[in-house]
Amino acid sequence: MGKVLENLHRTLAVGLVLAIIVAVLRHSDYLASEAYWAGIMRWVHVFFGILWIGLLYYFNFVQIPTMPKIPDELKPAVGKHIAPAALFFFRWAAAATVLFGLLTAGANRYIVEALTFQSGFVTIGIGMWLALIMAANVWGIIWPNQKKALGIVTVDADAKKAAARVAMLASRTNTMLSLPMLYCMVMQKMG
Known part of the structure; x- marks a missing residue:
């Protein structure tokens, strides 16, 4: 074993x-049955969602608060190896979560109703829109700025520092949005 x-x-x-x-x-x-395969879509959606939000929480609960305590000579190990690997899974888990969430909504025939906040689908619609905003944040703000902060894209020291701050604030925004998003996903049956 x-x-x-x-x-x-x-x-x-x-x-x-x-x-x-x-x-x-x-x-x-x-x-x-169609219902079984809709359940499989939901299972895959939940798997990727756990990976995405788990890494979001890792960054915000562990890595960001711990980095100032790490000796300068050890920081390159995080910046060159750990953070890029975690960010790879983070951003692709976000994309897969959205994809399988939309497939789940489509398989259960409520995608249009949820995204347009029709009666009975407002809660899940809010959750879906929050998740879409969060995923856009990952790909449009966090990842481009993390590439600068980690030296994947070469920029001067001031731009690197500014990019790190923007990425951190965007990540904290996603952490904040994750709470109502998760609430909406769990409570979606209530309308």
């Missing part, structure tokens, strides 16, 4: 196999 757990890809593959086993054992009668 150690060989499986030492490798992330193997760990995820075994987790997926276990999920398939549960699906076959518990829901084999429903595998061909």
Whole structure:
């Protein structure tokens, strides 16, 4: 088992196999139904959403507050290795969350109703719009500024410092928006 757990890809593959086993054992009668596949879309949406928001919280609860405490000689390890890797999964998890969220809404036939705040879909609509704003923030503000702050894009020291601040503030904005967004996603059945 150690060989499986030492490798992330193997760990995820075994987790997926276990999920398939549960699906076959518990829901084999429903595998061909439209509702089952809508549920699969929701499951994938939730997986990517957890990855996205988990990394958002990692940045805001761990990395940002800890960086000033890290000795200067150790900071390049974070800036050159940890942060770029985390940002890769962060931004693509945001994109996948939005994609599978829209697919879920489409599969459940409420995408137009939710995005236009029609009766019975206002809560999920608010959640969807907040998530879309957050994803736009990731790709349009956080990532371009993080590339400057991390030295992926070469800029002078003042621009680097300014970009780091803009990225941090945009990330904090997403953290703030995540609370009502998550509330809306969880409470969507209430209208």
